[in-house]
Amino acid sequence: MGRGRRGGRALARTAGVxxxxxxxxTVARVLRGPFRGGRPRPAGPRDGWQVVTIDRxxxxxxxxxxxxxxxxxxxxAVEVAQGPAPGGRGTELAARxxxxxxxTGMAAHLVGGGDxxxxxxxxxxxxxxxxxxxxxxxxxxxxxEGPRPSGPVGPGDGPVVPG
Amino acid sequence: xxxxxWLGADGLAVRQVPDPELRNSAxxxxxxxxxxxxxxxxxxxxxRAPALSVGDVLGHEFxxxxxxxxxxxxxxxxxDRVVVCAAVACxxxxxxxxxxxxxxxxxxxxxxxxxxAWGQPTxxxxxxxxxxxxxxxxxxxxxxVPYADVGAFAVPEPVDDDRAVFASDAVPAxxxxxxxxxxxxxxxxxxxxxxxxxxMAAQAALLRGADRVVVIDRYPQRLGLAQRHVGAETLDxxxxxxxxxxxxxxxxxxxxxxxxxxxxxWDDTEPRSLAExxxxxxLPGAAPDRPIAVREAVHACxxxxxxxxxxxxxxxxxxxxxxxxxxxxxxxxxxxxxxxxWIPMLLDRMARGEIHTGHLATHHLPLExxxxxxxxxxxxxxxxxRTVFTP
Numbered sequence: 001m002g003r004g005r006r007g008g009r010a011l012a013r014t015a016g017v018x019x020x021x022x023x024x025x026t027v028a029r030v031l032r033g034p035f036r037g038g039r040p041r042p043a044g045p046r047d048g049w050q051v052v053t054i055d056r057x058x059x060x061x062x063x064x065x066x067x068x069x070x071x072x073x074x075x076x077a078v079e080v081a082q083g084p085a086p087g088g089r090g091t092e093l094a095a096r097x098x099x100x101x102x103x104t105g106m107a108a109h110l111v112g113g114g115d116x117x118x119x120x121x122x123x124x125x126x127x128x129x130x131x132x133x134x135x136x137x138x139x140x141x142x143x144x145e146g147p148r149p150s151g152p153v154g155p156g157d158g159p160v161v162p163g
Numbered sequence: 164x165x166x167x168x169w170l171g172a173d174g175l176a177v178r179q180v181p182d183p184e185l186r187n188s189a190x191x192x193x194x195x196x197x198x199x200x201x202x203x204x205x206x207x208x209x210x211r212a213p214a215l216s217v218g219d220v221l222g223h224e225f226x227x228x229x230x231x232x233x234x235x236x237x238x239x240x241x242x243d244r245v246v247v248c249a250a251v252a253c254x255x256x257x258x259x260x261x262x263x264x265x266x267x268x269x270x271x272x273x274x275x276x277x278x279x280a281w282g283q284p285t286x287x288x289x290x291x292x293x294x295x296x297x298x299x300x301x302x303x304x305x306x307x308v309p310y311a312d313v314g315a316f317a318v319p320e321p322v323d324d325d326r327a328v329f330a331s332d333a334v335p336a337x338x339x340x341x342x343x344x345x346x347x348x349x350x351x352x353x354x355x356x357x358x359x360x361x362x363m364a365a366q367a368a369l370l371r372g373a374d375r376v377v378v379i380d381r382y383p384q385r386l387g388l389a390q391r392h393v394g395a396e397t398l399d400x401x402x403x404x405x406x407x408x409x410x411x412x413x414x415x416x417x418x419x420x421x422x423x424x425x426x427x428x429w430d431d432t433e434p435r436s437l438a439e440x441x442x443x444x445x446l447p448g449a450a451p452d453r454p455i456a457v458r459e460a461v462h463a464c465x466x467x468x469x470x471x472x473x474x475x476x477x478x479x480x481x482x483x484x485x486x487x488x489x490x491x492x493x494x495x496x497x498x499x500x501x502x503x504x505w506i507p508m509l510l511d512r513m514a515r516g517e518i519h520t521g522h523l524a525t526h527h528l529p530l531e532x533x534x535x536x537x538x539x540x541x542x543x544x545x546x547x548x549r550t551v552f553t554p
Contacts, residue, residue, distance in 0.1 A: 090257065129253075130256045136187075137271075138272065139293055140299040140307055
């Protein structure tokens with residue numbers, strides 16, 4: 001995939017904190033995205049952007065410009081950008097923590113003063129999965145979540161090392 | 164319910180565990196009829212990454228009866244006899260739409276761990292830790308099947324349980340090899356490993372019109388099965404010079420397609436190298452995999468040919484002959500199987516008698532003898548090719 005092509009594509013960016021928007025009704029406006037200027041800049045730790053590609057058109061990812069629910073929880077703490085992915089691959093959705101602005105509300109509770117990057121990554125993954133499958137895949141219950149497996153179920157069923 | 168659990172230092176044993184439950188709308192619950200051992204389980208039992216937790220249930224190659232479906236399931240009803248693809252995939256992401264189901268973006272509940280290990284998240288698999296899926300295994304009375312409409316397939320009546328169970332993993336893995344190798348009429352194909360996957364790769368190559376298929380192993384019983392049931396030529400690598408023999412059988416060219424279906428070895432017969440020390444630094448306590456068969460496949464393959472890697476490699480490999488790859492212009496391809504793409508077609512071929520799997524289940528055991536079953540499978544004792552459990 002030629003990165004050079006990305007530089008020319010307009011990305012719509014919404015920044016709840018900048019727009020002063022209420023969570024859930026943030027409206028997208030066209031701004032420079034994570035790949036800006038004539039030479040695209042990679043998203044990542046250097047400038048804080050994290051990106052996922054969602055196999056759905058932009059109007060399905062941000063209907064009416066509304067952020068996907070997993071990102072709404074971080075409203076006020078992140079800015080969001082989106083644009084079409086090349087080759088008909090859907091939508092590139094990007095987010096990064098805002099800097100220099102006090103975080104309030106639910107976002108402050110979630111971020112909790114720690115590194116918000118993992119939360120941003122998780123929210124992007126969840127937004128992608130919700131858009132593509134309609135729900136978040138849940139793991140089977142871990143053996144560590146509840147009571148450990150109970151003892152042998154019959155004679156001769158005790159632990160055996162398989163070698 | 165009863166399930167074969169990994170108990171850490173205590174090995175494997177049947178324990179009572181909670182019944183699985185519907186966790187997503189597209190889930191089904193399947194009562195397991197048959198569940199097979201697989202070579203991909205051995206690295207887990209050997210303690211290699213990803214690490215199991217005490218109580219984890221093994222097994223990913225299985226079939227059974229649907230006993231419960233979530234509200235989002237459309238293709239299956241209670242009572243259906245289904246074989247379930249070992250790989251978990253959503254069917255809705257870009258990778259699934261390309262047919263690359265094992266690369267699914269939404270098939271695992273632990274994508275962060277996969278990103279660290281592989282650079283990208285991959286699809287899930289039953290009977291693996293959360294970092295490799297998060298789904299309990301099939302060596303149990305019941306198993307939850309996520310994305311049931313995508314990963315479960317009705318089994319045609321003529322295909323009995325003992326044959327159909329291998330449509331879950333071994334048969335599509337073999338078909339994958341022939342696809343990746345783009346095996347064509349007239350090709351000479353060499354397959355390292357006469358296990359179930361290697362035999363199915365040989366069978367797939369013959370079905371795609373290969374002129375000669377040569378299977379390489381050191382176990383006479385396995386080689387005999389590959390001859391009788393698949394129709395492949397065989398080589399015992401303990402008694403012949405394999406590359407020389409393959410050159411002879413391919414007019415001096417070398418095989419057009421070389422398939423590695425062995426997997427890693429981790430004995431200590433090779434001296435430590437710089438690469439090995441690098442791998443150990445990245446994964447403390449883990450020795451790198453030994454791609455012994457891959458090396459030989461690369462060396463034997465004709466110029467411009469294709470080497471397909473099917474074996475389960477879990478990390479780094481050491482002393483890879485990259486020079487031969489470059490000098491001979493080889494294509495090296497590898498993947499986990501994308502069974503959702505082929506299982507209906509493969510079941511039809513099995514029903515028509517074109518694909519033979521009845522000989523693969525050499526040992527049938529109850530779940531309670533799970534530890535013995537894995538011991539037989541791991542050591543190849545008693546001619547064991549695959550142990551199949553009936554919960």
